[in-house]
Amino acid sequence: MSSGNILEVKDLYLYYKTFKGIVQAVDGISFKIPKGTAMGLVGESGCGKSSTANAIMRLLPGNTYRYEGSIKLDGMELMDLTDDEFRSRIRWSEIAMIFQGAMNSLNPVLKVGFQVAEPLIVHLGMPKEEALERARDMFEKVGLAPAFLDRYPHELSGGMRQRVVIAMAMVMNPKLLILDEPTSALDVSIQAQIMNLLKQLKKEYNLSMIFITHDIALASDISDYLAVMYAGQIVEYGPIEEVLLNPQHPYSQKLLASIPRLRVDKEPEFLPGAPPGLINPPKGCRFANRCPSRMDICDKEDPEIIWLNKDHFVKCHLYKGG
Amino acid sequence: MVEPILRLENIKTYYILRKGLFGKLIVKAVDGVSLEFRPGEIIAIVGESGCGKTTLGRTSLKLVEPVAGKIIFEGQDITHYKGDLKWFRKKAQIVFQDPFQALNPYHSIYDILSEPLIIFGEKDKSVIEDKIVKALKEVKMTPPEEFLTKYPHMLSGGQRQRIVIARALLLDPIYLVADEPVSMIDASSRAEILTLFRSIQKKREMSIMYITHDIATTKYFSDWIAVMYAGKIIEYGPTREVLKNPLHPYTKALIAAVPDPDPENRFKMRPVVPGEPPNPINPPPGCRFHPRCPRRFDPCDKEEPPLKEVEKNHYVACFLFK
Ligand SMILES: Nc1ncnc2c1ncn2[C@@H]1O[C@H](COP(=O)(O)OP(=O)(O)O)[C@@H](O)[C@H]1O
Ligand SMILES: Nc1ncnc2c1ncn2[C@@H]1O[C@H](COP(=O)(O)OP(=O)(O)O)[C@@H](O)[C@H]1O
Ligand code: SF4
Ligand SMILES: [Mg+2]
Numbered sequence A: 001m002s003s004g005n006i007l008e009v010k011d012l013y014l015y016y017k018t019f020k021g022i023v024q025a026v027d028g029i030s031f032k033i034p035k036g037t038a039m040g041l042v043g044e045s046g047c048g049k050s051s052t053a054n055a056i057m058r059l060l061p062g063n064t065y066r067y068e069g070s071i072k073l074d075g076m077e078l079m080d081l082t083d084d085e086f087r088s089r090i091r092w093s094e095i096a097m098i099f100q101g102a103m104n105s106l107n108p109v110l111k112v113g114f115q116v117a118e119p120l121i122v123h124l125g126m127p128k129e130e131a132l133e134r135a136r137d138m139f140e141k142v143g144l145a146p147a148f149l150d151r152y153p154h155e156l157s158g159g160m161r162q163r164v165v166i167a168m169a170m171v172m173n174p175k176l177l178i179l180d181e182p183t184s185a186l187d188v189s190i191q192a193q194i195m196n197l198l199k200q201l202k203k204e205y206n207l208s209m210i211f212i213t214h215d216i217a218l219a220s221d222i223s224d225y226l227a228v229m230y231a232g233q234i235v236e237y238g239p240i241e242e243v244l245l246n247p248q249h250p251y252s253q254k255l256l257a258s259i260p261r262l263r264v265d266k267e268p269e270f271l272p273g274a275p276p277g278l279i280n281p282p283k284g285c286r287f288a289n290r291c292p293s294r295m296d297i298c299d300k301e302d303p304e305i306i307w308l309n310k311d312h313f314v315k316c317h318l319y320k321g322g
Numbered sequence B: 001m002v003e004p005i006l007r008l009e010n011i012k013t014y015y016i017l018r019k020g021l022f023g024k025l026i027v028k029a030v031d032g033v034s035l036e037f038r039p040g041e042i043i044a045i046v047g048e049s050g051c052g053k054t055t056l057g058r059t060s061l062k063l064v065e066p067v068a069g070k071i072i073f074e075g076q077d078i079t080h081y082k083g084d085l086k087w088f089r090k091k092a093q094i095v096f097q098d099p100f101q102a103l104n105p106y107h108s109i110y111d112i113l114s115e116p117l118i119i120f121g122e123k124d125k126s127v128i129e130d131k132i133v134k135a136l137k138e139v140k141m142t143p144p145e146e147f148l149t150k151y152p153h154m155l156s157g158g159q160r161q162r163i164v165i166a167r168a169l170l171l172d173p174i175y176l177v178a179d180e181p182v183s184m185i186d187a188s189s190r191a192e193i194l195t196l197f198r199s200i201q202k203k204r205e206m207s208i209m210y211i212t213h214d215i216a217t218t219k220y221f222s223d224w225i226a227v228m229y230a231g232k233i234i235e236y237g238p239t240r241e242v243l244k245n246p247l248h249p250y251t252k253a254l255i256a257a258v259p260d261p262d263p264e265n266r267f268k269m270r271p272v273v274p275g276e277p278p279n280p281i282n283p284p285p286g287c288r289f290h291p292r293c294p295r296r297f298d299p300c301d302k303e304e305p306p307l308k309e310v311e312k313n314h315y316v317a318c319f320l321f322k
């Protein structure tokens, strides 16, 4: 049975083993993404955003210690698939990802047109000529002239290389695109060009997206839903209107208040302290040591997820029994 | 009018790149910039990467030599001064972008902070300790004793950047170049560092060249803005005035490219200028922005528009303003 959601993630865990202890990078997170919408995944660096993306792509490092939960793509449980099935049926063809810094890790000795065509040749066994033809179409969609097909990465500017990376991710026509900090290395005016391109692709392909960034303002440029991550957990999730205009979790409130705004006259406030380490994090609420509303129970119990309405949850004791 | 601490007059700083045996290319990184830094004031230098911000900052500190123009520090022309610069090195400091690279990982915080004092001849251990404790308190690293024996990797990014700031302040500079001081720090901690920095700067009546590509922070952390494009200042004025009422088409585009957190953003394409900034080796003739400018007209590709005062204290280099 497929619902209206392209992705439903429930109680997802990804822990790593290190010589210092177990890193609880993704600690029981849940969210859903309706078809054709984008979810912004925001939070400070180290909170587990990239790990979440890797967990969904099943790109697990060798020191993975715990990987479990439910990930449903269009109603199908991905956790039931073997690694081979996942590789041949899901990764890149159904769910594609643009890695953090990908534009700087293109293969320097291959023409970018071939790099875009390559997944078609490797994964679909498409003849080279046809794959290059498809790459040419994809170039057009991302705003690159055909002449660029024969260029090498170093001959392109940062903005152009990011367009190449987007073409690479889109060429297999995935249903879900995960973008991990796709514009963080670009200047604002180029960032705006790339954001416009992403908006256009989203509309044209009814593409669903997870847009990962530490910059909420940027997330709001494309996201329909927002998930706020803190120390390995999603502490608030909901429609962007609700989360931005009426944030409920004390961390979301603080995070939003800390942003310098160009068009509103409001001094940014700050959020003193730092998030806890993910090895042996506190057993209560992970935000407790920085929280202005902290209560006794916050140090003792990990708060449950509380749904405020069918699309909006918050993980905070303040809302218990409310 | 208060005497400026530092006056830059028509500074040109070029880099020479050798090409082949006899050829050479000239990178006109800074190409005719004038600015005055008065006590207690911050001038924000904004613009996209490669426009010459860092070169301007380094030139003002005599870390690179300009090919033309003058650097007047406390009334003295030091442009080509070759004598002992120790007095200048003490009064003019720099805070770099990357607190990870700026701090030696093998040195304790005490060692890091005592180094500049020792270099500048302080031998009395108790004086050194007093100064360090005072500096740590000033950047709100308390209790200071707790940090003295720590190493950089034991601190958060924000704390590290505060150590970098404390180190720069130890010698009581009157002029400081802060080159992207918070760009490596999480968005949520930026406001805290900048607010702290601002209050110290006000108290000490220091003047700061604040180099950034993050326009939103300039609103809270500068008195004046200079917008650079391809080695030149194309707009200059009081920060709030320029942000509210940008005149140059490039400044307008730069500001329009920056999102505030707003759920309406996703329904709109962001107005962008096409293309990317020019190569400073071979900038376009006339107005350097003309190939990308939506408003260009007859003289723009032939003559270079001078920087002119078009409203009180508000300067712009564009033929639209006569
Ligand atoms: N392979 C790994 N082994 C051990 N720890 C890791 C590994 N990958 C990431 N981490 C840690 O997991 C936490 C979450 O990292 P990450 O998912 O990259 O966060 P984000 O993308 O939000 O910055 C961090 O503490 C990081 O140091
Ligand atoms: N040491 C150098 N040698 C040659 N070119 C340089 C050097 N440093 C900077 N440049 C060039 O000068 C221009 C301005 O650079 P920079 O001052 O670093 O700009 P920004 O700080 O605004 O990014 C760029 O084109 C850059 O590539
Ligand atoms: S001078 Fe001409 S080209 Fe340059 S910004 Fe003004 S209108 Fe545009
Ligand atoms: Mg990451």
Ligand SMILES: [Mg+2]
Pocket (backbone or CB within 6 Å): B053, B054, B055
């Ligand atoms: Mg720079």
